[in-house]
Amino acid sequence: MSDGPQEADRLAGAPHPRDTQNLYGHAEAEAAILAAWQQSRLPHALLIGGPPGIGKATLAYRIARFVLAAGAAARASTQPINTLAVPPDHPVSRQVSARSHPDLLVLRRELNPETEKLRTEIRVDDVRRTVSFFGSTAALGGYRVAIVDSAEELNRNGANALLKVLEEPPPLSLLIIISHSPGRLLPTIRSRCRRLLLRPVSSADVEKALGDIAEHNPDLPREEIAAAAAASGGSVRHALELLLGESLEVRDLTASLLNRLPNVDAEALHGLSDRLRRNEELAIFAETVGDWLAAAATQVSEPPARLARLAEAWEKVRRATVEAEVFNLDRKPLVFQVFSTLAEATRR
Numbered sequence: 001m002s003d004g005p006q007e008a009d010r011l012a013g014a015p016h017p018r019d020t021q022n023l024y025g026h027a028e029a030e031a032a033i034l035a036a037w038q039q040s041r042l043p044h045a046l047l048i049g050g051p052p053g054i055g056k057a058t059l060a061y062r063i064a065r066f067v068l069a070a071g072a073a074a075r076a077s078t079q080p081i082n083t084l085a086v087p088p089d090h091p092v093s094r095q096v097s098a099r100s101h102p103d104l105l106v107l108r109r110e111l112n113p114e115t116e117k118l119r120t121e122i123r124v125d126d127v128r129r130t131v132s133f134f135g136s137t138a139a140l141g142g143y144r145v146a147i148v149d150s151a152e153e154l155n156r157n158g159a160n161a162l163l164k165v166l167e168e169p170p171p172l173s174l175l176i177i178i179s180h181s182p183g184r185l186l187p188t189i190r191s192r193c194r195r196l197l198l199r200p201v202s203s204a205d206v207e208k209a210l211g212d213i214a215e216h217n218p219d220l221p222r223e224e225i226a227a228a229a230a231a232s233g234g235s236v237r238h239a240l241e242l243l244l245g246e247s248l249e250v251r252d253l254t255a256s257l258l259n260r261l262p263n264v265d266a267e268a269l270h271g272l273s274d275r276l277r278r279n280e281e282l283a284i285f286a287e288t289v290g291d292w293l294a295a296a297a298t299q300v301s302e303p304p305a306r307l308a309r310l311a312e313a314w315e316k317v318r319r320a321t322v323e324a325e326v327f328n329l330d331r332k333p334l335v336f337q338v339f340s341t342l343a344e345a346t347r348r
Contacts, residue, residue, distance in 0.1 A: 009057060009108045009149045011237055013220065013244050014213045017057035018106075019097050021088055024208050025201030025234075026055055030084050032196065033063055038081060042067070043194040044169035047151075049182030050198035053237020055209075057149055059198070060176045061096065064104055064145045067174055068092045071142030102139035105130060105146040109153055122153045127161040134165060134173045143172050151179040151189075159186055166192040200234020209236045210243070224248055246275050247284045254288040262343040269335050276331040286321040289338060290314065296346070306345070313345035 010016045023030065029048075036042045046063070048056045066084040069092040086093050095101035107126055109119045130146050138144045148154070154162065165175060166189060177193060179185055201209075207229040213236075214220040220243055228248055232239035242248045253272050257265060276282045293314045297307055317338050324334045 007108075011053070011240055013217055014236075014240055015216050018061045018099070020058045020061070020212075021085065021093075022209070022212055023055055023058050023062055023084075024205035026059055026198055029059060029196045029198060030062075033066075033084060034081055036194075037066075037070070042174065044173055045166055045175040045177065045193040047177045047179060047182055047185075047190060047193035047195045048198065049179045049195060051200060051235060052180050053235035053240075054198055054200050055236065056178045056180075056198055057147075059196070060147050060149070060178055062086075063176060064147060064174075065090075065092055065096055067143045067145055068096070068101060068103055068140075071140070103142065103144045105133045105144075107146065107148045108150075121155050122148070122158055124155065124157040124161055127154065127158045130162070130165045130175070134170050134175075138172065143174055144170075145174045145176065147176045147178070149178045151177050151185055152181060159189065163188055163192075201236070202234065203229045203232065206232045206234065206236050206239050210239055213240065241280060242284065245278060245280060247281055250275050250281045250284045251288050254285050255292065257339065258289065258292045258342070261339070261346045264339050264343050266336075269339060270332065273332040273335045276335070279325050282321065282325055282331065285335075286317070289317055289342070293317075293342075309345040313341045316341050 007016065033042070033046075046060075048060055050056055062084045065086040069086045069090055088094075088097075092101065096104060099106075107122050107130070109122055110126070111117065112119050127148075133146060134144055136144075148162065151159070162175075162177075163186065169175070175193075177185075177189070182190060182195065182197070207225055210220070210225045210229060211222075214222055214225065220240075224243055225239075228239040228242040231242060231248075231251060242251065250272070253268070253275070257268055257272065272285075276285055293310055297310050320334055320337055323329060324331065
């Protein structure tokens with residue numbers, strides 16, 4: 001599939017959340033919004049929090065489409081509604097997908113026209129646009145909706161500008177803030193939002209989401225979807241990263257070599273090093289080592305001295321991996337250093 005223009009809030013190889021119709025694993029959050037809507041108690045601001053890649057932006061756009069499609073008149077409807085889904089051929093869905101809906105504003109990192117690279121943060125001037133946006137009458141006579149994706153990309157001035165909007169919300173307005181670490185946001189922002197805290201989804205739901213993505217991306221290896229879902233930790237984003245490039249092979253090879261410790265296969269380590277060309281594969285390598293050390297440390301039978309060695313080994317591994325990524329160091333010395341450290345730590 002063609003990835004199109006570079007977008008900060010889109011993962012390569014997958015449709016943008018604004019184009020994603022299905023939502024898996026968050027029925028409870030959807031039910032809460034539906035209940036609030038039917039009771040005419042939809043809040044003026046929502047804070048959707050949780051780890052990256054679990055569907056926060058997909059839920060945000062799903063809510064936005066529903067509110068924009070329902071409009072003001074349906075807000076107090078007594079007709080039962082059991083889903084936030086809006087058909088993909090609905091005019092609102094088409095406008096949201098085309099980024100042309102006049103009553104939807106999305107704040108995110110944009111391309112800098114001078115450098116043609118994504119900005120490092122959401123500009124405060126962009127955040128201030130919400131004041132005039134919410135201060136004007138909705139073009140289509142219903143709600144006005146703004147999505148911030150994500151709050152972590154606001155600087156302090158941007159966060160303070162957003163707070164001003166939260167302090168004086170106009171009628172029929174909805175501000176949806178996406179956050180990967182809601183506990184780190186300004187308390188004054190958190191206190192003015194209804195919080196929807198999402199958890200990692202099940203492997204089965206990750207597999208369903210990957211199946212949907214595979215319909216749009218024929219390059220996605222369907223035969224590896226189940227393994228990627230099982231290793232995803234409940235994140236569709238992480239599963240997709242495993243499927244792209246050599247990440248899944250790196251994870252499996254690293255795990256296999258770790259399970260042989262304290263024995264070390266030098267030839268296999270050379271092969272593993274050659275697969276860590278990109279930072280994505282390096283991150284998978286570090287994550288696999290970290291998971292293996294965490295599992296080893298939880299074994300009740302481990303003596304205290306060995307647990308201390310494992311903890312020390314993890315700190316050395318973490319530091320070495322960060323240095324290799326930041327300074328783009330040769331991967332081979334890193335891999336051999338990591339396995340040498342772990343072999344020493346695991347000897348009884």
